[in-house]
Amino acid sequence: MPEGTLTQMPDRPDSAPSSGPLIDTFGRVASDLRISVTDRCNFRCTYCMPAEGLAWLPKNEILTFEELTRLLRVFVGLGVESIKVTGGEPTVRADLPTLVGMFRDVGPELDISLTTNGVLLESLAGPLARAGVDRATVSCDSLLQHRFAEMTRRDALEKVLRGLRAAEEAGLTPIKINCVVIGGTNDDEVVDFARWARETSYEVRFIEYMPLDAQHAWERRKVVAASTVLERIDAAFPLIAHGGNVEPATTYGFADGSPGRIGVIPSVTEPFCDSCNRMRLTAEGQFRNCLFALEETDLRGPMRAGATDGELVDLVRDAMWNKWSGHRIDHADFVQPARSMSMIGG
Ligand code: SAM
Ligand code: SF4
Numbered sequence: 001m002p003e004g005t006l007t008q009m010p011d012r013p014d015s016a017p018s019s020g021p022l023i024d025t026f027g028r029v030a031s032d033l034r035i036s037v038t039d040r041c042n043f044r045c046t047y048c049m050p051a052e053g054l055a056w057l058p059k060n061e062i063l064t065f066e067e068l069t070r071l072l073r074v075f076v077g078l079g080v081e082s083i084k085v086t087g088g089e090p091t092v093r094a095d096l097p098t099l100v101g102m103f104r105d106v107g108p109e110l111d112i113s114l115t116t117n118g119v120l121l122e123s124l125a126g127p128l129a130r131a132g133v134d135r136a137t138v139s140c141d142s143l144l145q146h147r148f149a150e151m152t153r154r155d156a157l158e159k160v161l162r163g164l165r166a167a168e169e170a171g172l173t174p175i176k177i178n179c180v181v182i183g184g185t186n187d188d189e190v191v192d193f194a195r196w197a198r199e200t201s202y203e204v205r206f207i208e209y210m211p212l213d214a215q216h217a218w219e220r221r222k223v224v225a226a227s228t229v230l231e232r233i234d235a236a237f238p239l240i241a242h243g244g245n246v247e248p249a250t251t252y253g254f255a256d257g258s259p260g261r262i263g264v265i266p267s268v269t270e271p272f273c274d275s276c277n278r279m280r281l282t283a284e285g286q287f288r289n290c291l292f293a294l295e296e297t298d299l300r301g302p303m304r305a306g307a308t309d310g311e312l313v314d315l316v317r318d319a320m321w322n323k324w325s326g327h328r329i330d331h332a333d334f335v336q337p338a339r340s341m342s343m344i345g346g
Contacts, residue, residue, distance in 0.1 A: 115346065
């Protein structure tokens with residue numbers, strides 16, 4: 001178990017409760033679902049996948065819009081309150097606004113956000129907002145054109161910045177930026193990103209580099225601790241803690257009242273497994289109770305074989321019940337999942 005305070009529920013039954021919230025044996029309630037709508041991507045971020053890409057899933061293995069929507073209805077029935085549409089790169093899935101519209105019909109109150117590399121947002125932000133996306137999180141690891149091109153293997157910074165402006169105009173706000181910090185690559189830019197947050201009012205979230213790359217090239221020495229990022233920014237622009245975090249990101253405002261926010265996601269140095277409320281559905285219908293899970297539960301097979309909603313509910317409840325206490329990235333016995341971030345759905 002990671003350095004946390006989790007303890008298993010006393011007198012817990014052997015099998016998952018058949019009603020009530022979606023819980024695990026540690027009493028954590030799962031209410032946030034990340035839905036991967038494709039494993040494909042139009043970028044090749046060095047920390048995620050190799051230059052030649054990956055062997056994409058054949059089309060018939062990807063869940064259809066109807067299958068995705070049916071599963072979402074099952075999850076909403078189980079208490080899911082927020083979803084993130086992700087991938088791969090979700091915007092390369094054809095007709096994504098139509099799918100979002102179907103999701104919106106399932107959950108008029110659902111919090112629907114999109115995690116994207118932003119390169120197609122210039123044309124898609126408006127249609128996605130109209131279809132029902134509430135907010136966008138856009139990944140951006142460098143504000144320098146040449147470095148952005150090196151890290152994503154695409155010379156697309158300007159296009160992403162235009163996509164961000166389109167997202168703002170479409171009302172996909174508050175906009176969050178995901179920035180993976182890699183020692184010796186882009187860690188010299190954290191103060192520049194903070195300055196950018198102040199200028200744009202974005203929330204820039206610095207993510208610790210995780211062992212989820214397809215190439216298995218992750219090195220612990222390249223992880224820049226969130227605490228280091230915060231110290232550097234605080235020295236330039238003093239920060240104040242922002243209370244009421246409901247996400248893994250710990251967020252800060254600027255002490256001088258400037259707009260914009262800073263967030264850190266310290267998955268490696270300070271895992272937040274104790275309060276995790278997330279689960280994931282991969283593009284081909286595998287349910288994962290943890291980003292780092294070594295096992296998945298197939299929902300597509302049973303669904304295509306005629307399973308009822310009740311049977312799908314039981315599969316999800318059992319899978320959630322068996323969630324471990326947490327990952328052990330910073331321990332010698334850590335085992336990297338077979339599938340990488342873009343295949344799981346980040
Ligand atoms: N393609 C979209 C994007 O890049 O925003 C969505 C999918 S991507 C897998 C989701 C998030 O995972 C991105 O913010 C990306 O930077 C992050 N990510 C990918 N590989 C990572 C790694 N090895 N460590 C930390 N974050 C990673
Ligand atoms: Fe694509 Fe996102 Fe992975 Fe970059 S991080 S290669 S944009 S899936």
